[in-house]
Amino acid sequence: MVCPGRAHVRGACGGVSSPMAGLPRLVLLLSGKRKSGKDFVAEEIQNRLGPDVCAILQLSGPLKEQYAKEHGLDFQRLLDASDYKETYRQDMIRWGEEKRNTDPGFFCRIVVEGVTQPVWVVSDTRRLSDVEWFQDVYGSTVQLVRVVATEETRKRRNWVFIVACVDGQGLGHLHPLYLSSWTWRLDQPQHAWYRP
Ligand SMILES: Nc1ncnc2c1ncn2[C@@H]1O[C@H](COP(=O)(O)OP(=O)(O)OP(=O)(O)O)[C@@H](O)[C@H]1O
Numbered sequence: 622m623v624c625p626g627r628a629h630v631r632g633a634c635g636g637v638s639s640p641m642a643g644l645p646r647l648v649l650l651l652s653g654k655r656k657s658g659k660d661f662v663a664e665e666i667q668n669r670l671g672p673d674v675c676a677i678l679q680l681s682g683p684l685k686e687q688y689a690k691e692h693g694l695d696f697q698r699l700l701d702a703s704d705y706k707e708t709y710r711q712d713m714i715r716w717g718e719e720k721r722n723t724d725p726g727f728f729c730r731i732v733v734e735g736v737t738q739p740v741w742v743v744s745d746t747r748r749l750s751d752v753e754w755f756q757d758v759y760g761s762t763v764q765l766v767r768v769v770a771t772e773e774t775r776k777r778r779n780w781v782f783i784v785a786c787v788d789g790q791g792l793g794h795l796h797p798l799y800l801s802s803w804t805w806r807l808d809q810p811q812h813a814w815y816r817p
Pocket residue numbers: 653654655656657658659660661662745778809810
């Protein structure tokens with residue numbers, strides 16, 4: 622369920638927002654290559670916990686919303702898996718990294734605003750600066766989850782390699798080597814969660 626007017630947060634709408642209410646008990650930062658299954662895993666977690674408990678946060682939401690405003694584009698069409706979005710992906714990556722370079726927490730602050738559920742799943746953690754922001758603000762409640770699928774599986778899911786950037790996520794994308802350790806690794810389709 623996506624809250625109206627908050628396309629970047631999926632979960633129960635409304636609820637009293639108070640300073641204490643905004644503090645999560647668990648923040649799962651999902652990362653993985655294109656079409657590895659990040660959204661699928663996030664939705665699976667929310668389905669099991671329920672939208673009152675678990676909110677799905679998408680950092681690309683506020684990025685696409687602001688990018689669409691500044692470039693006169695259709696925000697809703699940037700949200701779906703369409704060629705329209707792919708047309709602008711490279712420039713959105715460039716624009717987003719410029720924003721992050723001047724203010725690393727720019728998109729993070731927007732997605733966490735007013736979220737009252739105790740469990741947050743950030744389904745598109747793509748940059749180290751995103752990880753560092755959440756760890757700085759929410760400390761030990763943050764757990765890193767690497768979603769992995771074979772290249773063959775990802776190709777079956779219509780992933781197309783884009784030469785201009787590593788794995789279609791921008792040259793700054795969150796490669797496993799950038800982090801010393803993941804809390805969890807989810808290998809699909811084995812669905813095996815394990816501490817690496
Ligand atoms: N474990 C799974 N079992 C069956 N289908 C899956 C599984 N994981 C992902 N899929 C399907 O593969 C496609 C891509 O998955 P998903 O959108 O979750 O990937 P993603 O990593 O979020 O992609 P993107 O890189 O575009 O953000 C979707 O159609 C999804 O339903």
